Amino acid sequence: MPRWGMVIDLDKCFACQSCTAACRMENNTPVAGQDQAEMGRAILWNEVLPFVEGEYPNIVETMIPRPCMHCDNPACIKVCPVQATFKNEEGVVLVDYDRCIGCRLCTVACPYTVRYFNWYQPEWPEALKEHLNPEPEVKPRPKGVVEKCTFCTQRLRKAREEAEAAGRVFNATDYIPACVQTCTGHARYFGDLDDPNSLVSKLAHSPRAFRLFEELGTQPKVYYLKQG
Amino acid sequence: MDIGGLVHTFFNNAGPGGVVVMLIFGTACTIYFFLTRWIVSGGRDEAAIPDEQSVSVDA
């Protein structure tokens, strides 16, 4: 059983936001509109966060693309009262939209703020509505539930189905999430962390590798390669 | 017995939380019901004594 993980090379990322856009199209996150977005209501499973250190003009700016960390010891799962959010056997943290009661304890417990709440019934402009991804995993979520990055779990299912149809064994390299596929600078790597020969596993052991808030003990499966 | 292991298991596994809650409420309701009945039934023995009776007939 693979243990999916991601490595993001901050040296290669130039914050073009194509991961954010690809994620939206792949996962049908609703369009919040400007006023709602300004209130902090936008739903972006993947975000590119700017971190600015120092005073102008001597500043160091780091752009950190932030999907869900898919922690091995997730703070969100521990606190869910109805097991609506759970970690599957491949280490991916998912949400059961039909069970979530909308208490938002997971959203306040997550130190990475990666979990989003559906404040309203999701909406899209007409032009976008025609291009919604038809996969059942990403059907529009109802209002009042929490949602988040799933490492494009629908793509994993499709890759498995394709492998089966072609009569070959499913390989961990058969599947990548939309953000990895689209990344302009090839900054994102995806694969099986448990396979010592996989690229992600090697990169995750590189001396440049670090994880966000490692001291919290959440054991994220998204690694970053230090800039510079 | 590995008590630390048990605590760890409790916090890392989904449990039948609903059953625990129902058990606690069920037990509490039962205890309270019998306590109330026990208190009220304290008046039964004296029911035959005439002067007690005269007080408690509905006014």
Next chain:
Amino acid sequence: MPITNRHEQTILAPIRRVGMGDYLLWGSLLVLMLAGLGAWIWQYIEGLGITGMNRPVYWGVYITNFVFFIGLAHSGTFISAILRVAGQSWRAPLTRAAEAITLFSLPFGAGSILIDMGHPERILNLIFYGRFQSPIMWDVTAVGLYMLSSIVFFYLSLLPDIALCRDRLTDVPNWQKRMYKVLALGWKDSPEQYHRLEKVLDGMAVFMTMLVVTVHTVVSWLFGMTVQPGWHTALIGPFFLLGAILSGTAAVVIALALLRKVYHLEEVLHNGLFNSLRKLLITFILGWLYMMIAEHLTIGYASMHEEMVVLNDKFSGTYSLVFWNMTVLVFFVPLLIFIFKGKNNVGWMVFASVLINIGMWMERYIVIIPTETSPRLFHEMGGGSYLPALPEVLITIACFAGLVFLYALFTRFFPIIPIWETAESLPGHAHNAEPAPVSSTATGD
């Protein structure tokens, strides 16, 4: 031998005359409650988007209300259970008035969680799929058990008085007579019944004391179990508990003063009671200040980066106005009032108690919101902001109106002073201690 209590007529008087004023009060409170209900329906249809909540401030005024109302509820249990365990007999006249606050504020505390949920209709998932590892489940269990136990405790101590109403209130409407008859469970005023009742109440008081500690600690663990700066401290449990008892006791002062004024109960609710409460309140405020200093000094002295972000926000940032007003205006000032002005002066006592309750609400707010606006990954980018929106205000007002409404309604149908507990003689008890002192300074100080 029947109950004899020389204040019986005074205590029963409010039940005998329900006037125009009452209907006006009930009516206006109902209007406020309906406005809140309307807001909730609006929110249910539209989604939680109509509130001021956002990302990262996922919890707002509703959760603040939840903590506040549960805290307010501890008044009753403190006065009637903890002081019963401690054998403080002066508490007798005010037990029911205090316990009624518990009973009527708990539904609004528990209800606030329901209001806050994105899918309140899925509440039964807690039973079907409940995970006992979640602090929410601890809350459901603790608050639910507390509510159930409070109802039983309240009802049992009300039982002899319902029987008394059944026997002596002959001029009330028929339905009311029937209500007393059913609720009295055939109470016969026998010595054995009183004996058993006292026994059960004593036993339950110990259990209720345990519940008070558990409930408010568990409420705080909703926050304390996360890793968020400002919340993740072991002190949050005792801090919440002390605040709860403080706001609860202050609420008792307000309720007693109102009852005394409106229902002319000066003889029963004498100044001595207020003087005793005053001493309790002084102790609690000092305890609260101790917790306040212990918590903030620990954080400030160690100066861990993400903790300091939240602390600075409270001390000198966005929330400094609320924070310092809370500390100075609603804690130092009441402390001074209680020490220098409160003795034998109910007016000042009430004023200070109102300040304390405003302060405790602000304190709950200041514990919850600043941590949320600056979660670890977010404060680097300026953090979030939050202002309650109209539906939240309406629902909050409705919750308070509901509390007052239930309380006012109750006092017009049941004696708010326990007649049997303050009686001079009870069946089976040769002499129930000394008659309660009438003069204002006889007890207390």
